Amino acid sequence: MKDPILYIPGSDIAAVDDAAPGTSVLRIRASRRAFIKGIIASGAVAGSSAFLFGGLTGCAPDQPGAGAVERLLSLNINGKVRRVDVLPNETLAMTLRYKLGLTGTKLSCDRGECGACTVVIDGRTVYSCSTLTHMVGQREVRTIEGLEGPNGELHPIQQAFIDELGPQCGFCTPGQIMSTVALLEANPKPTRDQARHALSGNLCRCGAYDHYLNSVMRAAQGA
């Protein structure tokens, strides 16, 4: 991404580079009035560049921008081997959501800030939005869909999140639960403060933190 091109009062603006993702070629004309103070060309549309890389429907785009072709990988997801065609620049979140039908893993920021896409890989929490699927290899990936028993029995952590009315809107809940899974496997009897730190990479705009921590502590008691 190019640096924003700033307008200098009193001067005309030249064309803006077209290389900024999500930006069109801009031909910004001269200012008309003295109090037009400035213009930025590219930073504003940075949002359009998120979610770009995925070959979402499994169609293999052959655009130069998409870069490359898919390669068949064997992934270990929730204890099963899943074979899937994956682009070189494809994130694990996109593979899970759009190629394996595992939509319980949510995308909220798609840039490693919020934790809605948290999965557990080899016992550690990972932001799947910021993990390339090609880097996962044969490691064990667990998602929210992998927690229930064979007959749909809830995992004790899931039951604890119900019993303590953990979720509000529920969008961040799968991530909160996966962080709890990793925490309690590493530290079955955490203090509330340890739990708070372990889950601090999972944002909740509803502010359900207190009830989520109650859920974690209840699950830990049952463990």
Add this chain to the structure above:
Amino acid sequence: MAHKLLGKDFTPPDIRGKVTGKAKYAEDFRVDGMVFAKMLLSPMPHARVTSIDTSEAEAMPGVLGVLTADDVPPGQGANEVILTNTPHFIGEPILAIAAIDETTAADAIEKVKVEYEPLPYVIDPLESLYPGGPDAREGGNVANLQIPLQTVKWTARDFAEVEENQLPMSGQPVVEWSYGDLEAEFEKSAVVYDETFVTASNSHHSMEPRTAMSYWENGKCFVYGSSQSQSFFMPGLAGLIGIDSKDLVYIAEFCGGGFGSKGAPYALMALPAYMSKKIGRPVMLRVTRAEEYYLGSNRAGFQGRARIGFAKNGKVNAVDLYLVQSNGPNSGFWDFTDAPGAVSICYQPNAMRYRGLPVLTNTPPGGPQRGPGENQIACAFEPFLDRAAAELGIDRVEIRKINAPDNDSLFDGHQNPVTSAYQRECLTIGAEKFGWNEKSKRSRERKGSKVIGVGVGQAYHSAGFAGFDGLVRITPDGILHIHSGVGNLGTYSYAATARIAAEVLNYDWEHCVIERGDSRKQLPWNFMQVGSNTSFTMGRSYHAAAVDAKNKLLEIAAATHGGSPDDYELGDEVVRSKADGAAKMTYAEAAQKAIEMAGKFDGSEPPADINPMTTASTAALAGSGLIGVAKDNYEINGVPPALATGFMMIELDTETGTFEILDYAGAIDCGTVIHPMGLATQIKGGAVMGIGLASKERIVYDPQNGVAANVGFYQAKPPSYLDVPATMEWGAVDIADPQSPLGTRGMGEPVMGCAASALVCAISDALGGHYFNRTPIVADMIVNAVSGRPQSHKPLQVATF
């Protein structure tokens, strides 16, 4: 009266999907042939598109179509539009491209050539009010939902005070009201404060961006969207799409957070419908986090000035309030008229004058955010109570009780009555839960660079409406189907209030099903799930429908076993004779009988006064069981209030300007408590958002270039686990509201404002009574205050770091 269901915790039916990942939000739906759209967003805060060249993009393999402003309805006044050729904020959608996959759509967007002519833009409302100042829209600089687009300029004389860092009160307002003899009340006041203040705009930042998917089938348009509301949402969404409401199928099973920004229909949700119609394929429009920041709406900011006079005994004599609202470029929301109402009810001044106006700005569109107006103004006004308490020698909780509203209180410019109000009790309960008497003694306790601050805050929002419909159905298998058109914003109130129908009909909750989330489930006309209204509004509607079903059960029993309906009563899912135990029938049998009797009993003859949407739903269900359907015609005389109190203790580090929140307790006056755990999580979650409002969140703009500086979570800083206390306490007054059949009132919004204002007061307390007159109060402001340095912003400056 002891209730069977109300006041007890339960497992809401939608929670299992949330913990298993099976809950489907808008982006989780898939249909055959689905393709993706991407948007081209305006890079300028205000501009005119002079040319668009999409030829190169359209020539790309995989590109299916382009949608521009010419393909969608034009804007009217300051209303938001789907696509525009005159963008009024950075990030406003100019056009969209659909392609076989999202990568191709995004690549194609980059091939589009757009030429813009920049137009004057404005970030600071005062700049727009200045004579000759820039307007955010070519048609004017003032507008709101009920205020047509117009131009208002103040005079240079008005601005003389701005130079002295005070908001002028002489400038022309758009809204004005008053009651009482203002100057006489100021005259007899023992202390009078006059302060200019700023409350920042902040983003909603719902975790789920406003993604939508749409397709057309058999003449109907299907939309899978993210909304707080269901039935009330539909006519507006249908209008945006340009179809009749009956031709819209709207699916909104879950909403990943809205906080007001997804309550009413919004333009962007119609975009995939137009694209789908144009290209003949289902279209998914995934909205990114930064896009959500730009167009997902934000809370209006205020530049305000308040004069407030207190009598010697702590009573508020007079309030004179002026608010300039940073409105965003569209019609925005009426924060600026809700705020003075909150002041009026919370402090009950003998005389009050309010003047204000919403000024358009080229910033993200304004929209209602949890406690719109009320929660900002709580942060500006609650510190006045502390100042007066200190000066007059009154306890800070006590001075709030002196001014608190009760059942006889009137408020707002119209001097509306309340349905009931128990704010004194609410203060008492909150203070007890917090331990005010002990903890307030620790005020300003020092340990090294750390100092304790203790604060109390209050907030208000109206909490209910009336006149919507209820629809329930008992099928011949004995199951009670509770049809809910209110929506599912994530508070479980849709389910907690549905239990009122089950309660009236003496149902076992295990035998009840809530029909919701999809308009094909035949839903009644219900209001939006906004404005803390559900517990009151839906409580009345469900009750009306259940009473109708109850009456029909009694009539059917009488018709079957003889006698009059009065001879019968409801037992455990049986309707039985009061005198003769043998004369009874199960609900299942009664439902079967209702179908045989038809007419009003099975929905074949619905009441005349229900909304056409409910009539259509009833007609579709007719003959399938015993239908209870009714409009809420219960009496209403006054505004149902939600009143909240918050208590906070912090430990502030005077060297770094940071603080840790040690304790929080919140309490609420919301009528009868129907779902204790749901109420608890609202009180605590509201407090988390309030902490953000008071100390972290704000939009920041480069005033030189109009460029947004915080478009992601890490910049905009919604509170995390580590920003809030590890445990919180809560309490409720739990006194029934007389105008709600089972006593319920709403509560969701003020539980945020009371915590925000409690934190503002706690910070000031820690600093020995330093008042910032600005939210959020961030670390550098605290350090400046401690060290006696001037702040880096001017008192009236907005959108600052």
